[in-house]
Amino acid sequence: MGGGPRTFPGGLSKWQYKRMHEKLARQKQRGLLRHEKQLYLARLRSEIRASHLPGAADAAAASPDLGGGPTSSRAHIRALADRFLRPGAEDLWNEDDGPLRRAKTLPRTQPARSLPSGARIVDWKQMDSGKKPSQGGSGDWKDWEELHVEQPRVRRGTGVGGSEPRLAAFNTRREYGTVAPWWWQWSSGSGTPSQRKEASFGFFGLKRCYSVMHPCSPHRESSPTLMPLGASQSTGARNGKETSLAMFNQERLYSVAARRFGQKWRPDSSDEDDDGISTAKRDLRFGKFGAPREEESEDDEPREASTIRRKWSTAALRNCDMKKDRRALKSYEEESNDLTGRIQELREEIRNREVLGAERRRYESRGESLFTSKRFDECGISPLTVKALTDAGYVQTTVVQEAALPICLEGKDVLVKAKTGTGKSAAFLLPAIESVLNAMKSHTNHRVSPIFALVLCPTRELAVQVTAEANVLLKNHQGVGVQSLIGGTRFKLDQRRLESDPCQILVATPGRLLDHIENRSSFSVRLMGLKLLVLDEADHLLDLGFRKDIEKIADSLPRQRQTLLFSATVPKEVRRVSQLVLNRDHVFVDTVGLGAVETPIKVQQQYLVVPHELHFHMVHRLLREHIDQEVNYKVIVFCSTAMVTEFMYIMLRDLKLNVREIHSRKPQLYRTRISEEFRDSSRLILVTSDVSARGLNYPDVTLVIQVGVPPGREHYIHRLGRTGREGKSGKGILLIAPWEEYFLNEITDLPIEKAQVPHIDQETKQKVDDSIKIVDMSIKEAAYHAWLGYYNSIADVGRDKSMLADLASRFCVSIGVEKPPALYRKTALKMGLKDVPGIRIRK
Ligand SMILES: Nc1ncnc2c1ncn2[C@@H]1O[C@H](COP(=O)(O)OP(=O)(O)OP(=O)(O)O)[C@@H](O)[C@H]1O
Numbered sequence: 001m002g003g004g005p006r007t008f009p010g011g012l013s014k015w016q017y018k019r020m021h022e023k024l025a026r027q028k029q030r031g032l033l034r035h036e037k038q039l040y041l042a043r044l045r046s047e048i049r050a051s052h053l054p055g056a057a058d059a060a061a062a063s064p065d066l067g068g069g070p071t072s073s074r075a076h077i078r079a080l081a082d083r084f085l086r087p088g089a090e091d092l093w094n095e096d097d098g099p100l101r102r103a104k105t106l107p108r109t110q111p112a113r114s115l116p117s118g119a120r121i122v123d124w125k126q127m128d129s130g131k132k133p134s135q136g137g138s139g140d141w142k143d144w145e146e147l148h149v150e151q152p153r154v155r156r157g158t159g160v161g162g163s164e165p166r167l168a169a170f171n172t173r174r175e176y177g178t179v180a181p182w183w184w185q186w187s188s189g190s191g192t193p194s195q196r197k198e199a200s201f202g203f204f205g206l207k208r209c210y211s212v213m214h215p216c217s218p219h220r221e222s223s224p225t226l227m228p229l230g231a232s233q234s235t236g237a238r239n240g241k242e243t244s245l246a247m248f249n250q251e252r253l254y255s256v257a258a259r260r261f262g263q264k265w266r267p268d269s270s271d272e273d274d275d276g277i278s279t280a281k282r283d284l285r286f287g288k289f290g291a292p293r294e295e296e297s298e299d300d301e302p303r304e305a306s307t308i309r310r311k312w313s314t315a316a317l318r319n320c321d322m323k324k325d326r327r328a329l330k331s332y333e334e335e336s337n338d339l340t341g342r343i344q345e346l347r348e349e350i351r352n353r354e355v356l357g358a359e360r361r362r363y364e365s366r367g368e369s370l371f372t373s374k375r376f377d378e379c380g381i382s383p384l385t386v387k388a389l390t391d392a393g394y395v396q397t398t399v400v401q402e403a404a405l406p407i408c409l410e411g412k413d414v415l416v417k418a419k420t421g422t423g424k425s426a427a428f429l430l431p432a433i434e435s436v437l438n439a440m441k442s443h444t445n446h447r448v449s450p451i452f453a454l455v456l457c458p459t460r461e462l463a464v465q466v467t468a469e470a471n472v473l474l475k476n477h478q479g480v481g482v483q484s485l486i487g488g489t490r491f492k493l494d495q496r497r498l499e500s501d502p503c504q505i506l507v508a509t510p511g512r513l514l515d516h517i518e519n520r521s522s523f524s525v526r527l528m529g530l531k532l533l534v535l536d537e538a539d540h541l542l543d544l545g546f547r548k549d550i551e552k553i554a555d556s557l558p559r560q561r562q563t564l565l566f567s568a569t570v571p572k573e574v575r576r577v578s579q580l581v582l583n584r585d586h587v588f589v590d591t592v593g594l595g596a597v598e599t600p601i602k603v604q605q606q607y608l609v610v611p612h613e614l615h616f617h618m619v620h621r622l623l624r625e626h627i628d629q630e631v632n633y634k635v636i637v638f639c640s641t642a643m644v645t646e647f648m649y650i651m652l653r654d655l656k657l658n659v660r661e662i663h664s665r666k667p668q669l670y671r672t673r674i675s676e677e678f679r680d681s682s683r684l685i686l687v688t689s690d691v692s693a694r695g696l697n698y699p700d701v702t703l704v705i706q707v708g709v710p711p712g713r714e715h716y717i718h719r720l721g722r723t724g725r726e727g728k729s730g731k732g733i734l735l736i737a738p739w740e741e742y743f744l745n746e747i748t749d750l751p752i753e754k755a756q757v758p759h760i761d762q763e764t765k766q767k768v769d770d771s772i773k774i775v776d777m778s779i780k781e782a783a784y785h786a787w788l789g790y791y792n793s794i795a796d797v798g799r800d801k802s803m804l805a806d807l808a809s810r811f812c813v814s815i816g817v818e819k820p821p822a823l824y825r826k827t828a829l830k831m832g833l834k835d836v837p838g839i840r841i842r843k
Pocket residue numbers: 393394395396397398401418419420421422423424425426567568694695696697721725726
C-alpha cells in the first residue's frame with residue numbers, strides 16, 4: 001500500500017498526520033467564516049456610525065464612501081450580495097434566513113412534504129405546532145422483538161412508538177430547526193412570537209434578496225417589509241415576469257441596502273457620489289425592471305431606529321474606514337450604457353433560468369426520463385468524439401449534459417448539481433476533451449508535454465472508472481491520451497508510466513497527485529499548461545478531509561484556467577468554499593432544483609428500525625428475501641467502517657452467500673479486481689464501506705442496504721445512488737437501531753418510508769449466530785474499535801460519551817463479544833473516552 005515517498009514531518013504516522021491536517025483545515029474554515037462575519041459586521045457598524053457622526057451628512061456629501069481601505073464598505077456589501085443573491089444561490093442561505101419562496105405559495109395548513117421549498121418550511125411548521133418528529137424505538141431489544149415483528153407499515157413522521165428518553169439528546173438538529181432566526185431574536189420590538197414569525201415570513205417572502213443587509217438594519221420592527229403576509233404581497237411584483245425580474249434586480253438590492261444605512265446607492269459605481277442623480281434617473285433605472293421603486297417598498301426611519309443606531313455607532317473602526325479620494329461622477333451616457341448592459345445581463349439570467357426550469361419541468365413530467373431530445377452532434381463537440389459517443393451508444397444528451405455542456409464549452413467556471421447516475425462524467429469529460437483539442441492546436445513547445453486537463457476524484461476506483469470512460473471517448477483521437485494517478489500503486493511505476501506515455505488528460509486522486517507535485521518538479525512543469533480542472537464529487541473533495549490537499553493542488557496550478565465542479569449533492573458550506581477554486585463569475589447549474597427530491601424517483605426507499613443485536617441477522621434475512629425475489633440480483637451492502645465491512649463479509653461468506661468485499665484495508669489491486677468483477681456480473685453481493693459510495697457506476701444494482709447511520713445526508717444520497725442509475729428502478733433499505741432514528745431528521749424531504757420488519761425465525765437466528773462465532777476475535781476487536789471511532793466522530797452520537805460506551809457494548813454483543821475489548825490509553829484519550837464507564841483501557 002502507498003509505496004510513494006510520502007514523508008510525514010515530525011515523525012508522525014500517516015493517521016496522525018491526516019488527523020492533524022483535518023484539524024488544521026477545520027480551524028482554518030472556522031477562522032475564515034469568523035473573519036468574514038466580523039468583517040461584514042464591522043462594515044455595517046462603520047456605515048451606521050458614519051451616518052451618525054456629527055457632520056455626517058456633509059462628510060457623506062464630500063466623501064460618500066466612508067468605507068475606504070482596500071475594499072470599500074459598499075463594495076464589500078455588494079460582493080456579499082453578489083455571492084449570496086445571484087440566481088441559483090438560494091441554497092447558500094442559512095436556515096434562519098427565512099423561507100426561500102414567496103409566502104403566497106406556502107399556506108400554513110399545507111402538509112410540509114408538498115411545500116415547494118422543503119425542509120426549511122418544515123422546521124417552521126414544527127415550530128408552530130410544537131410537534132416533534134417521531135422518535136420510535138424501545139430500549140430493550142428482546143421486548144422489541146415481540147413488539148415490532150408484525151408492526152404495520154407506517155409512514156415516517158406520523159409519530160410511531162414512544163421515544164427513548166435518554167436518547168432524545170440526539171435530536172439536536174430538530175432543536176436547531178426550531179431556533180428563531182438570530183436577527184429575529186435580536187429584535188428589540190414587542191409582539192407575540194407568532195406575530196413576529198408572520199412578520200418574518202412576510203419580509204422574506206417578499207424580498208428575500210434584501211435580507212443580506214438585514215443584520216445591520218436598525219429598523220426591523222417598523223419596516224414595511226415586516227408586514228403580515230397579505231400586506232406585503234400587495235406591494236410585491238405584479239406578475240410572474242416582474243417577480244423574476246425583481247428577484248434578479250441586484251442594483252435594487254444595493255440601493256435598498258444603502259438606504260438602510262442612510263446613504264444612496266448608485267448602480268455599477270459603488271464608490272461614487274450619488275448626489276445629483278435625479279429621481280427621474282432612478283426611475284429609469286428601476287422602472288424598466290418592473291420592480292417597485294424604493295419609495296414604495298421601503299419605509300421611513302422608524303422610531304426605535306435611532307436608539308439602536310446609537311448603540312451600534314459606539315463601535316469604532318477609526319480612520320481605516322475613511323475614504324481618501326473622491327471619485328468623479330459618471331456621465332449620464334455612461335449611466336445609460338451601464339443600465340442597458342445590466343438589463344441585457346438580467347434578461348440573459350432570466351432566460352437561462354427559464355430554460356433550465358423548463359428543462360427540469362420536462363424532465364419531471366416525463367417521469368424522470370433521463371434523456372433530452374438534443375443529440376451530441378448538435379452540441380458543438382468534435383465529430384471524432386461524437387463518433388466515439390455513438391459507438392458507445394450515446395446519441396442523445398442527458399438532462400445534465402444538455403444543461404452543462406454549452407456553458408462548459410463557453411469556457412466558464414461551472415458548479416453542476418445533478419442526481420446520481422445521470423451522466424455527469426460525460427458532462428465534464430466532453431468539455432475536457434474539447435479543451436485539450438483547442439489547447440493542442442495552439443501549443444507549439446514540444447519539449448514538455450503539458451497536462452491540459454486534470455480531473456480529481458475522491459477515490460481510486462472512481463479515478464479508474466473515469467479514466468476508462470475518457471479512453472472510450474478518446475478512441476478516435478490519435479495523439480490524445482489519458483492516464484490515472486492513484487494511491488496504492490508504486491510511485492516509481494507511476495513516474496515511469498507518465499514519462500514513457502505522456503498524456504494530456506490526467507485523472508487523479510488528490511493524495512497521490514500531491515506526492516508527484518511535491519516530489520517531481522518536472523511534473524509540476526507539465527501542470528503549468530493546465531487549461532481545465534475538474535473536481536468530480538466536488539462536495540466531498542472540498543470537505544475537510546480533502547480540502548487542504550485541494551488547496552495545495554490549486555495553488556500549484558495556473559490561475560488562468562477553467563474549473564468545473566460536479567456532484568449530486570452540494571451543501572451550503574460547499575457552495576461557500578467552492579470559491580476556493582471557482583472564479584467569482586461561475587455559473588451554478590442545478591438540474592435537481594431547490595426543494596426537489598434529490599434522489600432518483602424510481603428508487604424505492606425504506607428504513608427498518610431494528611436493535612443492534614439483530615442487525616447482522618436482519619441483513620442476512622433481507623438478502624435472502626431479495627435473492628428469492630430477484631433472479632439477477634446485484635446488491636451492495638454499505639457498512640460504517642472498513643473493519644465492520646470485513647466482519648460482515650466473513651459472516652455472509654460463511655452463510656454461503658455469493659459475496660465480495662471492498663474497503664480501504666484491502667490492497668489496491670484486489671480492490672480494482674473486485675470492482676471490475678462486480679461491474680460485469682450479476683447474482684453477486686458487494687459488502688463495502690464508503691469507498692464505494694460515490695460515483696461508481698455498477699450497472700443494474702437491484703438493492704442497496706445501508707447498515708447503521710451514514711455519516712451524513714450526502715452519504716446517504718450517494719450510497720443510495722448506486723442503484724436506480726440511468727433512470728432505472730431500484731431499491732434502498734436503511735437499517736438503523738432505535739437510537740439512530742435521529743438521522744431521519746436529516747432526510748425528511750426524501751421519500752423514505754418505514755418498512756415492516758421481517759420476522760427472523762429461531763433457526764435463521766441460530767445459523768447467523770454460528771457464523772458470527774467463526775469470525776476471528778482480532779477482526780471483532782478491530783470492528784469494535786472502528787465502530788467506536790466512527791460513532792464518536794458523529795456529533796449527534798459522540799457528544800454523550802457514557803451513552804456512546806453503552807451503545808458500543810451493545811454493538812459488541814451483536815458481534816458476539818461479551819466484554820468490550822480494551823482500548824489503548826492514548827486512543828481513549830484522543831477520543832475523549834478515558835475514565836468513561838464501560839470503556840476498558842489496555843494495561
Ligand atoms: N448520453 C448518454 N447516453 C447513454 N448513456 C449515458 C449517457 N450519459 C451517461 N450515460 C450512462 O449513464 C451511466 C451513469 O453515468 P455517470 O456514471 O456519468 O453518472 P453520474 O451522474 O456521474 O453518477 P454519480 O453521481 O453516481 O457519480 C453510465 O453508465 C453512462 O455510461
